[in-house]
Amino acid sequence: MSAKRTIKRPHYAGVTLCAALVSALWIALFVDTRHARDVALDQARRDTNNLAIAFREQISRTAIAIDGLMIAMVEHHRHHSDYIIPNWVLKSPSLAGLAVQVGLIGPDGIVRSSNLPIADHVDLSDRPHFRHHLSPTATQPYISVPVMGRLSKKWSVQF
Secondary structure, eight states, rough: OOOOOOOOOOOHHHHHHHHHHHHHHHHHHHHHHHHHHHHHHHHHHHHHHHHHHHHHHHHHHHHHHHHHHHHEEEEEEHHHSSSSOOOOTTOOOTTTOOOOEEEEEOSSBBBBESSOOSSSSSBBBTSHHHGGGGGGTTOOOOOOOOEEEOOOOTTTOOO
């Protein structure tokens, strides 16, 4: 008796179906990940834009407040020839947490008065924020690029 061997052939249809399902799942995962990334980027752009607008408005209000305070100081010094910073300036809520230093500079560029101790002769005559005001047609207010303060030893923007 001879036994006939039957060779079972693999069913390629099942393997093909599994491969197609795995491929479809990977494509769906890729598309979903790409969509989630695009949504996150759009939201980040909107958030960044909103923060930039809020920051711009805060800077604008701060500059207006400091400018108003400086105008009041100029008016005060029209009636008082001393180089003393009035207490109402130092206690102003406009400066709370904003100002590193409030100072008065003489026409020669020498710091005459400051809320910081002046230990030495401080000459600011070479600084752009002082030189700007030597011109009678200079625009007001002057806002500098960040500079290292000679008296405060801190980086600041000069008004």
